Amino acid sequence: MKTRFIYLGVCGILLAGIIHITIILLIPLLGERDAAKQIAKTLTTEKFHFIGDGSKVGISNIDPYMKLSICRFDLEKNAIEIKGPQIPTFWSASVFNERGRVIYSLNDRTAIKNQLQMVIVNPIQMADIRQSQPEEIETSILVESQSSKGFVLLRALISDESWQPQVLNFLEEAHCKAYEINTFEEG
Amino acid sequence: MRFFINTAIIILIGLIVGGASAYYTLQRSHGIGAVNAGSWSAWPFVGGSQVDPYTVAKATTDGTIHLGAAEGLAFEANSDQKGEPLRRECKYEISGNTSTTKLWTLAAYDTAGELILNDTQMVSALYSGDIIRYPDSSFILKMGNRPQSGNWLPLNGKGELKLILRLYDTPITSNSGVIDPQMPRIKLLGCAS
Numbered sequence: 001m002k003t004r005f006i007y008l009g010v011c012g013i014l015l016a017g018i019i020h021i022t023i024i025l026l027i028p029l030l031g032e033r034d035a036a037k038q039i040a041k042t043l044t045t046e047k048f049h050f051i052g053d054g055s056k057v058g059i060s061n062i063d064p065y066m067k068l069s070i071c072r073f074d075l076e077k078n079a080i081e082i083k084g085p086q087i088p089t090f091w092s093a094s095v096f097n098e099r100g101r102v103i104y105s106l107n108d109r110t111a112i113k114n115q116l117q118m119v120i121v122n123p124i125q126m127a128d129i130r131q132s133q134p135e136e137i138e139t140s141i142l143v144e145s146q147s148s149k150g151f152v153l154l155r156a157l158i159s160d161e162s163w164q165p166q167v168l169n170f171l172e173e174a175h176c177k178a179y180e181i182n183t184f185e186e187g
Numbered sequence: 188m189r190f191f192i193n194t195a196i197i198i199l200i201g202l203i204v205g206g207a208s209a210y211y212t213l214q215r216s217h218g219i220g221a222v223n224a225g226s227w228s229a230w231p232f233v234g235g236s237q238v239d240p241y242t243v244a245k246a247t248t249d250g251t252i253h254l255g256a257a258e259g260l261a262f263e264a265n266s267d268q269k270g271e272p273l274r275r276e277c278k279y280e281i282s283g284n285t286s287t288t289k290l291w292t293l294a295a296y297d298t299a300g301e302l303i304l305n306d307t308q309m310v311s312a313l314y315s316g317d318i319i320r321y322p323d324s325s326f327i328l329k330m331g332n333r334p335q336s337g338n339w340l341p342l343n344g345k346g347e348l349k350l351i352l353r354l355y356d357t358p359i360t361s362n363s364g365v366i367d368p369q370m371p372r373i374k375l376l377g378c379a380s
Contacts, residue, residue, distance in 0.1 A: 008193055012200025019205025024212075024244045033250035060250040060300035063353055064312045065292045090290060090355060094255035100246070101238075105255020107356045109289070153252060157290065157355070159316050 028099075035059045036100030039151055045072045046080065048154065048174050066155045067167055071176035075122040075148040079129075081140070081179035082152055084116030087170040089163055091156040095120060097147040104143045111141070116154070118143055119179055128181045152176065213245050224370040226270075227262040227352065231360055250300065259288070259355035260368075265347065267373045275303065275344045277378040278331030283371035284324060289356035291315040295330070295342060296349045303348065305332070305341040313340055326371075332379070 028034070038058035043049050048071045053062040057070070073080040082093075092107035093116060108114050118141040121129060126144045129137060154174055156167045220242035221228040230245070230253075232238050246253065254261055266272050267279060275297075285291055294312035295303045303311040313328065318338050320326045328338035342348070352370070359368055 004193075008196050009200065011197040013204065015197055015201025016204035016208065019201050020209045023206065023209040024240050027213075027244040028240075028247045031244075031247035034247045035250050035252045054252065058250060059252050061296060061351060062302065063292055063351075064294055064302060064310045065314050092255070092258035092355065094258055096252075100252070102253065102255040105257040107257050107259075109356060110257055155258070159290075159314050 033058070033060070034100060036096065036098065036151075039070060039072065040098060040149070043070055043072050043151075045074050046177055047071060048171070048176050050168070050171050063155075065157055065159065067158055067171055069154045069171040069174060070151050071154075071174075072151040073120060073149070073176070075120065075125065075145060077178070079119055079121040079125045079179040079181060080152075080176060081136075082116060082118050082120070082174070082176050084154065084174035085170055086113075086115050087156065087166060089157050089159070089167060089170075091116070091154065091170065093118075093152060093154045095143050095145065095152050096150050097145065098149040098151075099147075103145050103150065104141075106141065112139055116174060117141065120145055120150075120152070121181075122146075122148055125181055132182050134182065212241060213248055222368065224262070224368045226264040226266050226268055226373050227368075227370040228264070229260050229262045229368070231256070231260055254353065254355075256360040257356075259353055259357055260360050261351055261353045262368070262370060263349060263351050264373060265349045267375045269375070271375060273348050273350065273373070274378065275342050275346055275348050276332070278329065278333070278376040280327060280329055280374045280376055281340070281371045282325070282327040282374070283369070284326065285352065285354060285370060286357060286359045286368045288315075288354035288359075291352055291354050293328075293340065293350065293352045295340060296351065297344075298347055298349070300349075303342060303344065305343045309341060311341050313338065329376075331376070 035058055042057055048069045050069050051057050052067060054068045055062055090108055094105040095103045097103055117139055120143045122145060156170055158164055158167050220239045221230055230242050292314050297303055305311060318326050328340055329335035330340040330342055332343045
């Protein structure tokens with residue numbers, strides 16, 4: 001009788017281990033609260049969408065002092081160029097892949113001339129850019145993304161109400177558009 | 188018959204223990220993959236590609252968008268320095284300093300991750316630029332539902348709460364600084380009965 005209980009307990013604990021691992025591994029695949037999935041579902045590509053504090057696109061634990069803008073991209077067709085006007089408040093930007101992992105991030109201090117200017121490319125477009133060396137690249141940050149889909153999230157600090165118009169202008173003026181790489185013809 | 192009873196018992200133990208342990212590891216703030224400083228925990232590698240499955244699962248259940256390394260680092264706390272859960276009906280003193288950072292914001296959230304609003308619809312949040320500090324740049328702020336002199340983080344309602352202190356543009360994400368971050372202490376001053 002006693003050995004039977006020990007046997008059942010050991011089997012139960014083994015099964016518990018399997019279930020525990022399964023739950024942990026399945027959450028990212030099945031979880032619906034994932035903000036990256038919500039963004040991919042609701043926003044169109046190649047345009048910065050001002051999303052305020054982010055609650056509309058299902059982002060929780062929002063920072064009330066930050067305002068956000070998101071641009072989704074798909075590098076399948078073309079590279080993406082991102083540009084923003086200069087602004088004297090804190091801002092930062094992160095490039096995410098479609099699973100919501102950060103590929104690259106920068107802030108106002110680490111950006112070239114404190115200005116948002118970057119080109120996001122896939123490895124093939126990276127090779128093309130290396131070949132043609134376009135002028136714009138000198139002042140832009142080149143970000144190579146292994147996954148073709150993803151999004152750029154731009155955030156800017158509103159420390160008090162007086163910053164509101166300037167920051168909103170920055171987030172709305174920022175553009176995110178297709179970038180054509182001029183490749184040299186053979187011969 | 189006995190075979191079925193045995194199987195049922197095994198499955199029952201498996202589901203209860205497995206489910207509960209998975210839930211518990213994700214709920215706990217000092218979880219796997221976290222960097223801890225007193226009551227505070229941060230997940231500096233959550234946005235990166237080299238990240239453990241527990242941190243990924245936690246990120247999914249939280250529904251947040253994470254800060255990139257160049258953006259900053261978010262620290263969460265849901266207990267005071269003695270390990271008691273933070274409660275909205277209690278009064279706390281948060282004192283000390285943070286690791287070097289350009290700016291930080293502190294906000295209080297309910298258990299669902301929504302910002303806490305006080306009676307006048309004011310958001311329960313503070314920005315480092317609005318803080319009154321001592322000459323050595325350390326600060327004391329009070330958190331509670333009654334107005335306080337000095338720095339005050341307003342609360343209201345009842346139940347547990349979570350604090351998130353976000354360090355923006357901080358060098359600690361870029362190097363070994365994450366090993367020993369400096370964060371303020373959270374001390375319980377008393378609770379309204």
